[in-house]
Amino acid sequence: MTEMLASARQQRILEALREREQVRVTSLASELGVSEMTVRRDLNALAARGALVKVHGGATLDAAPTSSEPGFTHKLALEAAEKLAIAQAAVKLVKPGMSIALNSGTTTYALAAQCTDIKDLTVVTNSPRIAEIFYAAANPSQNIILTGGIRTISDALVGPLALTALDQLHVDLLFLGVHGMTAEDGFTTPNMLEAQTNQAFIRASARQIILADHTKWAVTGLCQIVPLSQVDALITGNRIDEEAKVILRQSLDTLILA
Structure with missing residues (x-):
């Protein structure tokens, strides 16, 4: 039996x-x-x-290669309800008059849709898709800055042009999407140029908030962006496992479960 x-x-x-x-x-x-x-x-x-x-x-089912990355459209359909919940938690941190940065990602894309009505907002992004959300909303009080760069499979603009633009800017809040996160390797991405661009976003921001659904835990990309302890906060889904919650609370100033 x-x-x-x-x-x-x-x-x-x-x-x-x-x-x-x-x-x-x-x-x-x-x-x-x-x-x-x-x-x-x-x-x-x-x-x-x-x-x-x-x-x-x-x-x-299979060990995911650390350099493997699905396209934006494929990722958009994954954990959509959780990404919306994360975005709704994140938008509460955005106030009129702020400058914010959003890197390219499907969770930051969900956040962008929540921010279109906020007055006097300046948005810096390396995502043409995120920029288009704000352009379509046509809020006259908002300023949108789209960096230049080479477009990746995840629809991020990366490389020297993006780095040059970000090195000249300073924003109040950064909302950063990531490919994976582990206790040992921190927050990671499969793309080396995206890692460099995300690090430039971090240097350009006063506060850093990672947006990642629960499936990103225990996933490692090829390149580290930043250790867990070197960002201000993580907003993730409440389905993340208990062991992960313990590790993240020990490593981060703030863990928000959406």
Whole structure:
């Protein structure tokens, strides 16, 4: 009987992986009604058979290459409800008269849509898609600064032109989307030029706020942007696992769960 139960659990884990591409130990324990230790044993068994790849706090079907990055349109559909919740939490920090920066990303894109009615706002971005949101809103009190640069697969403008523009600016708040975050590697991206541009955004800002949905935890990109402890805040989804919450609260001044 125990063997059958284990087999059934493991089948449900694989089904969840096919649906989500990544699963967390804490979420599986809740869904299956078992302890986290039991889930870890199931993941170990599945990993031994080559059915999945274990990562920090959970598992994926395949080990994602650190330099792999899906396009903007693909990412836009992932965790859309959570990204909206993060954006709604983030917009509360934006006040009339501020200058803010938004790097290119689908969560910062969601935030841009929440900011179009804020008066006397100056927005610096390296995302043509984000700039277009503000241009379409046509709020006459807003100033939009789009950096130049070479366009990446994630629709970011990067390289020397972007760096030159950002080195001349200073903003009150930076909202930065990232590809991945771990305790060891901090906040990361698969693209070296994007990492350099994001670091320039950080240098140009008085306060830095990372926007990342819960699936970004335990994901590592090729290039580090910044360690966890060197930004002011992270806004993420409340489905992020408990172990991650502990690590993030120890590393950051502010953790906001949306």
